Amino acid sequence: MLWIPFTLLAAFMQAWRNAFQKKLSKDVGVAGVTLARFIWASPLAALYLLGLNHWQPAHLPEFSFGFGGFIVAAALAQILATALMVKLFKLRNYAIGAGLAKSEAVLAAVMGVAFFSESLSALGWVGVGLGGCAVFLLSGASLRQMSVPVMLLGLGSGLAFxxxxxxxxxxxxxxxxxxxxxxxxxxxxxILLQTAILLLWLSLKDKPTLTALWRRPKLTLLVSVCSCFGSIGWFTAMSLESVALVKTLGQVEVLFMLLISAFVFKEKLQNTDRWGLALIVLAAIAVMWA
Known part of the structure; x- marks a missing residue:
């Protein structure tokens, strides 16, 4: 059951990372905000790995071609997902933008079963479904509110995540x-691959964005630190349990986002919030029992 506390840690840290990214996006372009997620996370990830090996020594891994393919694909997909989410922040309010991107839990469940040999019990599917409904309610969105670009960006970000x-x-x-x-x-x-890709791209195509990040060191550092701790939680939880269950429980992040949205960004919450929160609780119970 260790995947549960790691998932809750990830959800909490990711909510704050998204909040800091939203604030940074007011002054820095999409690629720069995406880079802020990784640029200071590499040394933290290295220290974490060194600390693990000091605590419990393990042999060096043997890297295969298949492993390298998964690393490259994951790195590129996460860059794309983050960039799309930052674009969402510019179109809708914080809760709706990040809430739409949380469609990843439902998409991960479907693709995991269809293409990655994962399996879910009936209770697990119930939890995933409840979580999807909860995210829609908690985001404060409605079909009439959302334009086609907003829906495409949200689903695209969720798919990439x-x-x-x-x-x-x-x-x-x-x-x-x-x-x-x-x-x-x-x-x-x-993280190393993502940092190298984005630094190279911005150095060649958009140096002013690197300058803008350099002028906002505290906010950039906060984004990286929250991102690193969030990723430690996600990566560890997903090594223990199926992605669908981890991401469904991780939807408690939307609760954290709503609180940040209300108290930090002073954005008005919807009347449907209490129903969404109830569904989040039911979804979390379902996937933990599953």
């Missing part, structure tokens, strides 16, 4: 290392 999670889990399982070393290696390699 779902693929990221599924490929991260496959990469962790591929290494065959003891818990939680496999997830720590995957975390470090994915």
């Amino acid at each position: 779902a693929l990221t999670s599924l490929w991260v889990r496959q990469a962790s399982l591929e290494l065959g290392l003891p818990f939680p070393h496999g997830a720590a290696w995957v975390l470090l390699l994915v």
Whole structure:
């Protein structure tokens, strides 16, 4: 059951990371805000891996071609997912933008069963379904509110996040290392690759964005720290349990987002919030029992 506290840690830290990204997006472009998620996370991930090996020494992993493919695919998918979410922040309010991207739990369940040999019990599917309904209610969105660009960006971000999670889990399982070393290696390699890709792209195409990040060191550091701790939680939980169950329980992040939205960004919440919160609780109970 260790996947449960790791998932809750991930959800809490990701809610704050999204909040800091929203604030940073007011002054920095999409690629720059995406880079802020990774740029200071690499040394933190390296320290985490070193600490694990000091606490419980493990042999160095043997990297296969398949493992490398999963790492590259996960890194690119997460960059795309983050960029789409940042664009959502600019179109709708914070809760709706991030809430739409949480469609990843339902998408991860469907794709995991269809293409990644994962299985879900009937109770697990109930939890996933309840979680999807809860996210829609808690986001404060309605079909009449959402334009086609908003829906496409939200579903696109959710799909990219779902693929990221599924490929991260496959990469962790591929290494065959003891818990939680496999997830720590995957975390470090994915973040290093993402940082290198975005730094190279911005150095060649958009140097002013790098300058803008340099002028906002505290906010950039906060985004990276929250992202790193959130990723430690997600990667570790997904090495222990199916992506669908982890992401469904992780939808408690929307609760954290709503609280941040109300108290930090002073955004008005919807009357449907209490029903959404009730569904989140039911979904969490269902997936924990599943």
